[in-house]
Amino acid sequence: MKHRVLMGLAAVVLAHGFADAQPARSPSELQLCLAGAVDYSAVYPTRSFPAGSTQEVSAVVRLAKGESYRNLGAIWSVVDVGNAAPAGQVINKTTLPMGGKDRAAIHMRSRAGALPPGKYRLDVTADGKPWRSVEFSVVPVQAPSLSQPGDLLPLKPGTVWPYAFEQQFAAGVKPDLPAGTKLDPDGRLRATITKTAVAQDAMGLHIESRRNDVLVEEEWWKLTDAGLVVTKLKSGDEEQTFDPPGQIWPWPLKAPRRWHYQIDKSLRQTFRMWGPVPLKGPAGEAPGYVVLMEQPSQPIALSVERHYLPGIGMVREVVVQARNGMMLTRWENVLTAKP
Numbered sequence: 001m002k003h004r005v006l007m008g009l010a011a012v013v014l015a016h017g018f019a020d021a022q023p024a025r026s027p028s029e030l031q032l033c034l035a036g037a038v039d040y041s042a043v044y045p046t047r048s049f050p051a052g053s054t055q056e057v058s059a060v061v062r063l064a065k066g067e068s069y070r071n072l073g074a075i076w077s078v079v080d081v082g083n084a085a086p087a088g089q090v091i092n093k094t095t096l097p098m099g100g101k102d103r104a105a106i107h108m109r110s111r112a113g114a115l116p117p118g119k120y121r122l123d124v125t126a127d128g129k130p131w132r133s134v135e136f137s138v139v140p141v142q143a144p145s146l147s148q149p150g151d152l153l154p155l156k157p158g159t160v161w162p163y164a165f166e167q168q169f170a171a172g173v174k175p176d177l178p179a180g181t182k183l184d185p186d187g188r189l190r191a192t193i194t195k196t197a198v199a200q201d202a203m204g205l206h207i208e209s210r211r212n213d214v215l216v217e218e219e220w221w222k223l224t225d226a227g228l229v230v231t232k233l234k235s236g237d238e239e240q241t242f243d244p245p246g247q248i249w250p251w252p253l254k255a256p257r258r259w260h261y262q263i264d265k266s267l268r269q270t271f272r273m274w275g276p277v278p279l280k281g282p283a284g285e286a287p288g289y290v291v292l293m294e295q296p297s298q299p300i301a302l303s304v305e306r307h308y309l310p311g312i313g314m315v316r317e318v319v320v321q322a323r324n325g326m327m328l329t330r331w332e333n334v335l336t337a338k339p
Contacts, residue, residue, distance in 0.1 A: 028064040030124055030132040034274050035292055036060045036105030037320045038301040039327035044290050047136040050277055051117045053255045054138050056109040059122060061132075063102040072096045073125040074106045079135060081118030091120070103325060143276045144287055144310040149223045149251045153313035155205050156197060159339045161313060163193040165211070167331035175329070193333055203232045203241075227251030247271070249308050253289060270294045279307045281315040282337050288315070299323055312338060 033042035035058050042060050049057075057076055063069070075093040078085045092108040106124075115138045123133045146152070167189040169175050175189070183189055191211050199206045204222035208215060220232040222245065229245035246261045250273060257273040275289035288309040295302040300323050307316040317333040 028067060028132065029062040030059055030122070030134055031062075032057065032059045032122065032134055032136050034058060034277075034290055035107075035272065037292075037305065037318070037322075038294065038296075038303040038325070039320050039322040039330070040103040040105055040325055041320065041327070041330075043292055043303075043305045043318075044274070044277065044307075046277070047134070049115075049136065049138050050141040050255075050275065051138050052114055052140070053274070054115045055113060055256060056107060057120070057122060057136075058108075059106040059124075059134070061096075061104045061106065061124065067102070067126075068100060069098050069126040071127060072098055072104060072106075072131070073128070074108065075123045075125075076108050077121055077123070079119035079121050081116045081120075084116040084118065091115075101325075141276045141278070141287055143253070146253060146310055149225065149227055152223065152228055152249060152251065152308075152310055154311070154339055155221060155223050155228075157199055157205070159197040161195040161339045162336050163195070163317075163333040164336050165189075165191045165193045165331065165333050167329060169329045170327055173328050189331075204230075221248070225251065249273075249289070249291060249306075253310075255289065267295070267297060279309055279315060281309045281312055282335055300328065 031042045031045050032047055033045045035043040037043055040060050040062070059074075061072060073093070073095050076091045078087055078089040078091065080087060091110050091112075094106065094108055096104050096106065098104065106122075117138050117140060119135060119137050121133060121135045124131045169187065175183070177183070177189075181189070194210050196208045196210070197205050198208050201220075203220040205220065207219040207221055209217040209219070216235065218234040219230055222229050222231055224245070226245075226247055228249040228251075229247055231242055231245045233240045233242070247259060250257060250259065253275070255273050255275045259271050261269045261271070263269060271291060271293050273289055273291045276287035277290060278285050279288035279290075281288075286309055288307060291306045291308065293304040293306075300321050303320050305318040306314050309315050312335070314333075315335040318330070319332075320330045321328045
């Protein structure tokens with residue numbers, strides 16, 4: 001499977017095969033989040049959303065062992081937003097056919113635009129009976145003060161971003177391990193990943209990605225009026241030029257935002273951005289932005305969740321490969337020091 005994704009993934013180990021069985025099912029769960037990944041795990045789980053840019057609510061549902069329903073219903077309503085709307089007002093509602101599935105993603109949009117600050121509730125029913133409810137808040141978040149694309153991150157030769165890398169695999173999945181690479185006793189792969197800006201050329205700033213000091217991938221980045229873009233990707237003997245360049249982190253930082261990139265006639269990637277939201281970085285928590293890329297290719301789908309802090313760059317990355325909604329492999333990069 002080729003990893004043709006804006007910002008490369010050669011530092012990871014792609015997987016193939018089928019999971020031998022579904023993972024052990026924990027108690028039922030209703031988790032609010034920005035979106036669902038391709039295995040129905042939560043992208044940025046939270047109960048607090050930013051005022052001014054929140055127009056929709058998402059949640060992921062996991063059923064416990066023995067639970068099975070024909071349909072789930074979801075109602076999104078007001079708890080307390082002051083004089084902006086009366087308590088109990090329904091913002092939106094939907095029905096999800098389950099058909100024996102044990103997981104689902106709920107997505108509902110406000111018809112009135114961005115939500116006013118206050119408290120809200122999501123009530124979920126199972127075959128018409130109350131199942132789970134969760135309250136959440138919409139609160140003001142101070143946006144970072146940025147005046148130009150160059151404020152997004154340091155982009156000059158000599159800049160180094162170090163990451164702690166960890167990858168897990170579902171039972172029965174066969175990882176394509178590079179020669180000399182072994183899994184840890186718990187079946188996971190761990191490594192140190194470094195992204196280093198080495199030189200400027202006509203394609204942009206040349207970025208080298210190394211896993212445990214071994215070169216695995218090269219990228220070329222530029223800061224333009226469209227934000228941070230990638231112009232070229234090279235991994236081993238494979239090389240790809242992006243024309244037009246692909247947006248990695250768009251400018252201006254207006255959220256929510258959605259865009260697409262057509263890799264070829266058969267492969268289209270969808271991107272979404274949210275923020276500002278509190279994100280963890282190597283120096284603590286600060287307001288930043290979450291970008292989700294979804295690639296619904298068959299038979300294996302891919303989602304890439306990236307967290308960006310202005311002035312630093314990507315501080316976290318969560319990538320999931322799934323088949324029919326079941327996780328095959330999941331990996332995470334976490335920035336360990338400021339560049």
